[in-house]
Amino acid sequence: MKTLAIVIGNNNYHEGAVLNNAVNDATAISETFKRLGFNVNFFTDITASNIPDILHYLETNIKNYDSTIFYFAGHGFELDGENYLTSITCQIPPANKFSAGMDSIKVSEILSIYSNYPNKVNLMIIDACRRTFQRGGGLGSSSIQSPRGTLIAFSTSPNDGASDGGYKGHSYYTGVLLDYLGRERLSVEELFKKVRKSVYSLTNGSQTTWEHTSLISDYYFNTGQLVFSLEIPYNESVVMDQKFSEDSDFGKIIDKFKSYNFTTQNNGLEEVLKISPETLDKNQKFVLGRNILQAANGGAWECINFIKDLKTNVVAYQEKNGDNHLLNGILFEVYFDSNGNYRKDKKNRLLQEIFKVRKKEELKNSFDFIKNLLIEQQDNKIYLPDTKDVIYDIDIVASNKITKTEWSTETRQMISKISLNNIDITEAISRYNLYGGNEEALIEYLSDYLCIPKELIKINCLIKLEKIYFDRKTQVT
Known part of the structure; x- marks a missing residue:
């Protein structure tokens, strides 16, 4: 589903109203949306002069997409029955509804645009105040009626407050939301229900998130385009290694592994073994491990021999902190495909050879790495590799x-x-x-x-x- 996302984070309000985490929250959301393949338009510390352009962009481009997401982190409030998302030039509290309207985005303006496209999926995610003038507050929020095809998600309930921080360097709401956005095939309704449970628990019941929905179609943030764990320590180009391209001697070697020609693949292994591991960064080692196993699984005999003597061959790639990015890549390739998705059919041709090194204490970090990813898949039929054996x-x-x-x-x-x-x-x-x-x-x-x-x-x-x-x-x- 082709998705347009507009993401706004405002910190730099006037003295007494400055926020700490709104820009940080919006930045993380923007990066995640990009990894999900959305077309993201990211704004920080918008002023009143930016508002017409943002609304015009949404109105002009919404017709070209199957779905839209509008995310806002900053101050928000209600006045005379209207809900406002404030720019940093907005006076807080506003002198009146007219001054508020000049310096804020009206929620009704966005909903008016959405109402013209009831057959699309349109989402509003608002991490803003609804009671006091802190980010955990507003003047109170009036009831909202969403047009058909729309879901509106607030970080807190009507007439209630929400925290600007508190969870993993983010607000409770956005921090938890980031935990769930990568969940494959988790419907938007299920996702926000999980967010609500987590936020309620983390805040000891002081903050309850709120949604109003009139969605007709199903919507999933992640339909398989993003590996489940958003905290995997490698670049997207090697997690989704079909995207890997590097204009270097190393990049040319990886191209040989991807040739599906045994002789060329074996030649690629011969060349890469001449390269000092210290000259490769962690992403290069990770994608190398993936491609060695891919070639071995396809029948390249030198790569098969490399895997069969894995205990000896991975030693050169061992980091002082215990990480082994090459082994991480090999293990990842067993369970995840070139799109970073969990495999239905695992690459298990040489699995017994790989598992022979599982008891080496110095390789514990690698088996912890893959075990944690497998736990997240919630596949209770799969073995979780570990240095300690379980029958x-x-x-x-x-x-x-x-x-x-x-x-x-x-x-x-x-x-x-x-x-x-x-x-x-x-x-x-x-x-x-x-x-x-x-x-x-x-x-x-x-x-x-x-x-x-x-x-x-x-x-x-x-x-x-x-x-x-x-x-x-x-x-x-």
Whole structure:
């Protein structure tokens, strides 16, 4: 969905009304929106003279987008039934509604523009006062009726206050909002409900966020274009490595890895191993790790050998603080694709080789890095790599069945259920070509599906699994 975003943050009000975090909050929101692929127009410390241009821009361009977002952080108030978002030139308190109107954006003006486009998704996010003249206040806020297709989100309830700071260097509201914006497939209604719960909890019930919605269509900030964690310590160009392009000798080497030609990829590895790791920055090491695994997974033999001897090869890339950006890239490539999205089908061809280094204490930071990203995916069927081993119990319900074949009679073990932590994974495993296999073969497939080291899988079954088949009702056609 093509989205236009207008983001405003105002700090520099007159003496006694100066804010500390509004610009910082708006900056973080702007950067996040850009990473989400939105067309962002970012303004700070706007004056009365900027307001007509901003409103004209919105009115002129809204027709070219599927959705719009208007975010404001600063002072706001209500006067005579109108809600105002103030520029830094606004007198606080205003002399009257006429002076307020000259120096502020009227919420009704934005809603008037939105009302002409009821079939679009239009959002207003206002981190501003609603009771006193601090950023956690206003003169009070009048009731708002949003036109169809609009959601208005306030940082606090009508006639209530909100904090200018308090959470991760931001206001409680924007800080929490930033925590949730990257959540893939989290609807806008679900997102703001989560924000409300978190803000209420963090402020011990003193601040309750508020929304008014007349949305008809569903809307998701992140539909997969942004990796879930917004705190990942690498540039977007290597997290979404399809975008990576570097006009340098190193960039030309990465191009070789992306060639899908085994000989060229092997030549790229030979060249990169001649480069001193100290000359590469963390983003280069990260994207290098990703591309080595990508080439190895595709069959480039020298890259496969590099992964098979990973314990030796990653040592040269170890940082003094314990970070290993090359290993981080390899691990990231296993679970995340070239758009930075969590993979449905993991790159697990060489996973057992990679997991051999998981017990090395000096590499703990890398396994903590990927473990934290996997925790955020909330996939409770996936193994969380760690330097400390945990046995994964796989519970299997099966029965012996005597079956006549063309040549003989044999006993088969008919599996009716496979579960991990009470999660039924029977259907997924039945898709593998396991028929007639034994317990060892089943462990291979479980390891592949769950991305678990084979030695950590323990099969719990009342009968010995020697010739496995699935009940017809569990088979997938």
